[in-house]
Amino acid sequence: MLRLNRITLGFALLSLAPGCADVPSAADGDSTGTDTGGDGDGDGDGDGLAQExxxxxxxxxxxxxxxxxxxxQDGIGPFSMVDYEAAASWAPLALEAVESGQMPPWGADETEECVPRHGFKDDPRLTDDQLALFNDWILDGTPEGDPATAAPIPELASIELADADLRLTIPGDIEVGPGPDKFLCFVLDPGFTExxxxxxxxxxxxxDKVVHHVLVYVDESGQAEQLAGDDGRYECFGGPGLGQPTLISAWAPGVPPSRMPEQxxxxxxxxxxxxxxxxxxxxxxxxxxxxxxxxxxFAKGAPQYFGELALIGNFGALGGGMGLQPGPNDSGSNPEFRIPAGADDHTExxxxxxxxxxxxIKIFSTGTHMHYVGTDMLIGLDRLEPEEGTGIKQExxxxxxxxxxxxxxxxxxxxxxDEVPTAKAGDYLYMRCSYNNSMSNPYVAAALADQGLDAPIDVYLGEETLDEMCLGVFGIAYSIFP
Incomplete structure (x- = not known):
């Protein structure tokens, strides 16, 4: 689903070769833990001797x-990593989680087939130097050191929008007891008269112990009010269950404010x-x-570009080779979105x-969305003509x-x-979604248990807990002036 200028549009993209990886990557980022003393030992003192x-x-x-x-303390994480005793106790498991990519919670990565031309803002991943420093601390026995000569501790970056003009608050108290996860949609009126x-x-x-993530939509259709009860809310999973909502914000713990690019x-x-x-x-x-x-x-002054978060995907076969492509487990001659029970490496x-x-269109951000069965998603762009100024056709x-x-x-x-990827009429988007619908996927096992099931079932495209999606989320900007 994609809304632009009140028109529902579909994107498409020719299949990409692994040549995406030929696009140069961004710089590595900061270098915490690197040597600043010129002796190469990493301690910054110039004496040539490694320090603990x-x-x-x-x-x-x-x-x-x-x-x-x-x-x-009181954060959504199950243990603290900002006080010495707790961090020392959990350090080996934390290192394992970081090395495996489980932590910090950041799904994107550079692979042999995908190296985006730019890095991403607010990337929480440890650099190679930082990871080596953390590993050295564990190898040294996690020593505490001298608090009298402690290095300065940075303040936690603010994750609130300090200059907001309007706050909309969910009414009432929401009880969240033991049991399965809850997905609720709240309908709020901003009172905009223009x-x-x-x-x-x-x-x-x-x-923030229980608010796991939040998606925010604009509904101009009136459907949300019809779905909501007297308390202004309704149950929803995988999205708000509306025809053509506009996504304007997405949040998870630690995510900074969502700001549109300048203008x-x-x-x-x-x-x-x-x-x-x-x-x-x-x-x-x-x-x-x-x-x-x-x-x-609120924007100060008239912008030069309209911006929105576009949801693109979840299509069946559209004809002409567009939409859902033939898959490895299709049962008939037509493409079918079906993830067979027990399949541990299925793609759509x-x-x-x-x-x-x-x-x-300027694409300033992108993201992926699947449900519990999803394990990997790739989004690519293939242009009819190379991008002006860069010569890039596929990426x-x-x-x-x-x-x-x-x-x-x-x-x-x-x-x-002016440096982010651009797309024009006739260009294509490609989305490849991978799934593990077996009991080796812990999320599948948990979702089945919540439904009272003990074995996988065939999974189809849909909104429910045991359905799946293949959906791209794009931050896009297009000129106000024709």
Missing amino acids: TTWHQHIAPLMMEKCGQCHR TTFIDATQVVAGN VAMNVAAGAKIVVNVHYHPTGADEVDSGTSLDIR TMIFALPNQVPP CLVQTPHYSFEWQRGYAFDAPL
Whole structure:
């Protein structure tokens, strides 16, 4: 589903070869733990002698920067990594999780077949130097060091939108007791009496122990109000269950405010409602979420570009070779979205063409969305003609080989708007989704148990818990001026 200028559009993309990896990658980022003294031993003192890696002198600042948003007292992480005793105890398991890609929760990665031309903003992953430093600390026996000469500890970066103009708050208290996860949609009225431009949003969790992630939509159709009860909410999974909503914000713990690029803003029509889709993850105790809110910042002045988050995918066969492609387990002559029970390495691919009425689009962010069966998703772009200024015809936009339904987010390119990938009418998008529908997938086992099942079943395209999706999420901008 994609809304642009009130027109429902489909994208498409010719199948990409692994040559996506030929696109140059971005710089490695910061170099915490590198030697600044010129002697090559990493201690920065110039004496040529390696020094012991300690908590107070080396590791505490790293843990606060990379892990502190979640792994702190009362955070959503199951243990703390910002105080010495806890961090020393959990260090070997934490290192294993980082090396395997499970932590920090960041699904995107560079692979042999996908190296995006730019890196991504707010990347929490440890650099090679930082990972080596953490490993050295464990090999040294996790020494504490001298607190009197501790390195400065960075403050946790603010994850709230300090200059917001409007706050919309979910009404009432939401009880989240032991049991399966909850997915609720709340319908909020921003009270807009005229078209309003928004250039930044931020979800503020009332109880971040249980608010796992949030998706925020604009509904101009009135459907959400019809679905909601007297309490202004309804159950929803995999999306708000609306025809053509516009996605304006996505949040997970530690995610910073969502800001449009400079001169880009989203427009919300008069009378539209805001739908806040919250995934609640129980702790095993009786919890209450109160005050979960959406902060909104209005654009200052008229933007040069309209911006929105476009949902593209979940298509069947569209004819002409577009849409869902033939798959390895199709039972008939027509493409079928079906993941057989027990299949542990199944793929579905979709190809969508950018229609002629679509204006040139700048893609400033992208993300992937599947359900519990999904394990890996790749999104690529293939142009009819090489991109002006770069000569790039094919490129991979993102791959999430560490995909987890529990940790979803968008990935914004770390580049100015005039340098991000562009697409025009006639260009193609390609989405390849991989699935593991066997009991070796712990998410499948848990989802089946929640449904009272003890063996996998065939999975089809749909909204329910045991259905699947293959959906791309794109931050796009297009000129206000024809």
